[in-house]
């Protein structure tokens with residue numbers, strides 16, 4: 029780094045403490061230097077000998093120039109490819125105030141609901157929009173993409189089979205479901221013995237062995253079928269019906285809820301979220317009331333706060349994997365919150381009339397195109413269509429001619445086969461675009477074309493397909509037409525939410541580090557955001573270069589040989605890694621290997637993913653110092669040696685320590701025929717110091733939204749690539765449309781070949797600007813910051829686990845359980861009290877119930893760490909006041925936290941402590957007060973009275989809106 033001639037190094041902006049601060053902090057910790065701390069913390073047998081072989085770091089300015097150059101190798105053509113991805117117009121007020129606004133994108137998943145009411149409301153809007161458009165009873169607050177949402181539907185329906193269907197295992201899929209969805213279903217069905225039967229919609233047979241069916245609406249080629257008779261027959265046979273539906277079309281077509289669907293899934297991409305070469309976008313999942321306890325992902329619901337007022341929070345199965353673990357039916361943790369918020373806001377912005385107008389315009393232009401083609405004698409095959417035409421050429425040569433002229437005009441069609449062309453119209457198209465398309469056909473096929481015939485050819489839908497019911501009638505979708513109002517509404521919600529723009533969010537395991545502005549710039553450049561994932565690859569050379577460089581860097585960082593960027597969350601990475609392991613065992617004739625060992629401290633997604641990938645989970649004990657109990661591990665590995673598939677291990681452990689025995693642990697697994705899967709969520713404590721390959725793992729996932737600077741977005745997007753050793757590389761996931769993955773790939777695990785491609789420039793930028801030394805220093809400072817907090821708070825809170833020299837890794841657990849006896853204080857009371865001080869709580873009750881797990885990350889400065897510690901110390905003193913009887917055990921600042929503005933201005937204040945103590949407990953809180961929007965929320969009330977659409981109902985019913 030010395031050789032870098034630029035003074036202005038990014039690494040100094042990314043890392044919070046200055047070199048002087050680092051010295052001070054070392055002395056508080058009781059070590060002479062940062063390196064001494066690291067030597068005493070990271071076991072020497074797993075330390076890297078050499079520096080990472082990465083490029084020299086570049087500055088922010090250089091990075092932008094580099095990405096501009098890469099971007100210029102992507103070509104943005106007009107796109108008519110369809111298949112679930114469409115050009116869309118992101119309203120600028122949403123782009124500027126949400127997508128590009130750290131007040132929104134640096135939020136965490138809304139577990140601390142009192143300081144998350146803004147995004148919870150935005151997500152409730154999203155759910156209401158989905159419920160309205162699909163006409164279903166309940167919807168979740170997003171899934172990862174349409175393919176995985178369809179897979180979740182299949183799994184849910186399989187798990188809920190009716191009593192007469194308990195032995196059925198066939199999931200019938202119409203062959204005109206999107207090919208990428210079918211491929212994802214293949215990956216997800218096989219481990220459970222679900223047979224996918226793919227058939228033509230025209231001769232579907234609802235046999236005994238079928239438990240569910242899936243159809244696409246409109247179908248992949250654009251035809252709209254009336255499924256009502258099929259669904260009636262299915263219903264009479266106890267077969268569940270799932271529909272993958274295009275949300276925009278539902279503004280004008282009969283919604284699936286009106287023709288008997290049990291589950292409706294799809295993408296909300298075309299509601300204002302750019303295609304981004306595949307993602308990220310929010311998928312939706314809507315179903316009937318009867319499945320409300322089985323719905324995957326998170327549901328936002330209305331409950332009440334301590335004052336009896338309505339307040340929002342995540343309901344029910346939100347904590348599903350953590351509670352159900354290996355009994356969970358879904359592993360969804362990170363979803364697509366930021367994108368769901370954008371899509372919901374798109375509906376708020378346009379309102380019912382606007383949405384209908386967009387849908388009608390799309391259909392109108394498709395009708396005009398159809399009419400024009402017809403006038404030239406060109407065959408269009410779809411009888412009923414919304415936006416997609418299927419055009420038959422007379423010969424291969426004709427198609428090639430059309431194709432070459434289209435390419436010349438920078439236009440991409442879908443080439444369905446050698447003589448059939450698909451054209452999907454989108455929101456961005458105009459009449460002039462349609463004329464150009466017709467001219468291309470006229471020129472290619474030597475036809476005469478008179479553009480004067482093209483006015484007003486709206487093709488009416490037949491009565492059975494025409495939507496008659498209203499939607500988006502709630503006031504929220506009918507109040508913010510003016511941009512001023514819209515901007516204020518978005519700001520109003522943003523202000524209710526605590527993000528990194530307010531203060532440190534020290535969530536253990538979640539690595540809420542800096543998401544630098546420079547890292548984020550490129551994702552909204554048209555060259556990255558406006559590419560269709562199935563565009564010809566010679567138009568995506570910039571992307572391909574970026575993927576290749578990023579993969580190379582991730583290989584060096586993990587020590588592995590190959591990478592797949594496809595999984596779009598950490599949990600998806602786990603599933604993918606385990607499927608790759610499964611394919612490996614199968615390839616060696618060892619398909620019986622299906623036992624996965626998982627330590628009791630593991631994240632809930634681990635057991636859930638293991639089961640999804642067809643395994644049985646055996647839990648391995650931890651000893652009293654928090655380490656994996658090596659004897660127990662050994663015993664179990666040997667006991668199951670015939671069928672051992674893998675160990676899933678997080679390193680450093682979720683207990684915040686670098687376990688000394690890790691190499692031995694990996695050895696034991698290998699000796700017994702298993703492979704080692706490393707959950708890489710804690711890679712922030714490894715980069716540059718050690719790596720999963722060196723430790724002995726065979727595969728790991730990385731959470732790019734933790735370690736590699738992609739913002740958390742309030743619960744997504746994320747990227748969970750996997751890196752694998754050579755023997756697993758052949759099995760990396762493929763894709764049915766774009767060739768990716770190994771030579772013997774498992775099917776796709778996400779809809780798009782490179783998953784959430786458009787946010788990969790963020791991690792690319794992070795690595796390029798940090799360089800080898802910068803990344804390594806970040807790791808060291810992450811460990812330093814955690815140990816500093818431990819040292820500062822040692823007289824106040826007990827750290828539950830430490831390594832052999834008494835230090836912690838990059839995160840630590842404070843044991844707060846004894847306060848229950850001494851002061852009747854729960855960990856939740858501390859979490860809520862932190863809000864009064866302007867802080868988001870650390871991770872609560874994971875991995876140990878009743879504790880707090882703190883992960884400061886390297887990005888937090890000494891000043892901020894001290895402020896946080898001051899708040900924690902002050903809270904400890906407040907607990908002491910209760911212990912000493914100064915305040916009573918029921919009425920005190922902790923039990924009543926958080927305190928709202930309304931609380932403290934109330935005329936009848938009858939607490940034993942002052943208003944000032946309640947709301948302004950520190951100088952910082954006085955100067956930078958962040959007001960929780962509501963009082964403490966009653967979770968149980970909301971779960972008993974599940975209500976998941978925009979309140980209040982009375983108004984909901986009153987409003988008259990013409991759609």
Ligand SMILES: *Cc1c(COP(=O)(O)O)cnc(C)c1O
Nearest residue numbers: 361362537597598599631709746
């Ligand atoms: C965050 C996390 C996961 C899950 O990752 P998602 O991206 O949320 O799916 C898995 N394991 C650990 C230890 C984690 O911290």
